[in-house]
Amino acid sequence: MMRNLLLKLVVISVLLAVLLPSSLTTQAAGTTESVIYGGGPFYSGGTATMNELRASGYTTVMLWTIHVNSNGDLVYNDQLVVSNGQYVGNAAWPGQLATLKQAPTSVKRLEISVGSAAVRDFENIKNLVASQGTGTSSVLYRNFQALKNAIGADAVSFDNEDLYDVSSTVAFGNMLAGLGFKITLCPYTNTSYWQSVKSQLGTKVDRVYLQVYDGGAGNNPATWSNVLGMTVMPGLDSKTASGGNTPAQVSTKMANWKVSAGITGGFIWYYDAMLANPSGGSAADYAAAINNALGTINGGSLTTDGTVTASASGSPAGEEKEKAFDGSAATKWLIFANNGWLQYQFGGGAQKVAKSYSITSANDFPARDPKSWTLQGSNNAATWTTLDTRSGETFASRFLTKTYTIPNTTAYAYYRLSVTANNGGAELQIAEIGLYP
Template identity: 55%
Template sequence: MSIISIGVRRVALAVALAGGVSLSAPGMAESAVYGGGPFYSGGTPVMDDLRASGFTTVMLWSVHVDTNGDLHLNDEPLISDGNYVGPNTGWSAELATLKQAPTSVNRIEVSIGAGGTTDFESIQALVNGTGAGAGTGPDSILYRNFQLLKQITGADAANFDDESAYDLASATAFGQMLAGLGYKITFAPYTNRSFWASLKANLGSAVDKIYLQDYAGGTGNDPAQWTSALGMPVIPGLWSKNGTGCSAGDSPATVQSKMTAWKQSAGIPGGFMWLYDDIQKCSAPGRTTADYANAINAAVQ
């Protein structure tokens, strides 16, 4: 996107803000963006950037589960024993603005787990435990903490990013608990296709989206193969420009090219970007948040 077109978009946003107009359009492609620290501490500027971006889904990454059930968002304490303990006391109100017109955002998800963490091992131990607060019932620590997390974030779905535990029984019980709390369930796999297929079968209609990692350890994943194995179209993701000198990762142009090819080969309904933090760090004319969303939307519409 040129500097001129960025300016035009900002003018359009200002007009929309004044008139209370929604930026969403019927039939808009499914486009999601994962984000870490900026989604918690970036305040109104980040929320407004997301609202004007063209992304339809904001993925709050990453919720970590301690062995005692406490929740963190990355390194920030978030919820303990059913109480919000985070330092950003205005976070819930900030997140609530994401869906306020004018906006392209119509969905918020909380992503649980990440590579190199033991969150799903903690979940497994808590689900299978026998002490006070164990299990998945209304009195359990998992139930109370994730109930409050939904209230605070307004999350529509919980995204499972299990990259190590792969315990079907506890993941099923955890997913059923979340579904009972009103969350839809989504997956973010990069490997172990048979586990994800079995978990999807166990959770049934509670699972409404699958975000396939096509970067880092998932580089080379074929969306068509995963769609066939899991029985529903997957939404593949790519890593934005990142690293030293922003030399690694995909530009909006290469995102659009890859997504267009997957639309033709696998009928993908959308795509996602990893990671907003890097989009911010590597932002430049033609490489903004909106440019990445537009690349996905143009490819799959």
């Protein structure tokens, strides 16, 4: 990625695994994707880190980065993982990674990133292709086959920032596709190179991750989508002491790109920096920023043009009832009571079937989080049908989104969330509520 120096952080592993209740379906499958890049902690963090990622809301985990040495050895940051066609890394790592997709989880896909700034990975790839080719006996083929067999990654992402050679990149991509990998591209500059690679690899490329920070800060997702013939997924860096984006800024930018460029996904760079600067926001905070901005669940929220009513008025300025349905986790609804209800009526008298719903914690004060509630539907706002009941719910982190499926086949004009208890505070606060088809 766009860094002059590779960040090498000493990471203190998370001591407690995140509780993952079996009733929870985090970010149910839809058309939108959210991706998190991570380095050393994804190797050394163990089960606790895997559990955090499973509960985070991201749909894709990106292992950044695999370096290709001149002899073909594969090194994950500074850890040798594959040599001479054999996996030689941490014996526990493949099993830990395998848990990422085990339900309940938001993660559907695992990718390997190859390359970064100020390295020679793609130069080494070019030389290896020239000397050995990409056949089954070549070291590139044998080593990437061994890595796939060990960790079961779904795709390889090209973060080429050292040598823009089209022919060797395409040969490498065709080899990886033959091994069963999807190919993703991660450009920030040199559009002609990426256009040629995308054109020649064709449908083997199923995603483009566009860097919109550091050297790529001036990139326009709409322009790159037009050049590459594929809607890109823009990425932003997390907040650090020297710059970056807060979750609220990520939410705003992603929402704007949804309008201007039609994006349906985005990525965050990167987990290591979040650990180094916890006050800037957690991994779940950034996932929620993308997911809520783009409407991730089951093709997007139903709540786009309706009317909101509530059991209580007198919310502080900027925290009115409508803030719970504005598509942004950065805003929130607050009332000065420990229980209450919030009701949504579809515009134009429409009746719609909601098969799942989500609640995003504001978590400014955990005691304000909802704990017990019912979801109801009605067509006259007088007679209500209970669709779901929850009790004893907790939210592990700020902006965490929990999504619940409901066995509903009836179309309703009104949906009401009635919170009967919060987590012990004097106020009730919710960042976002979503209803999904």
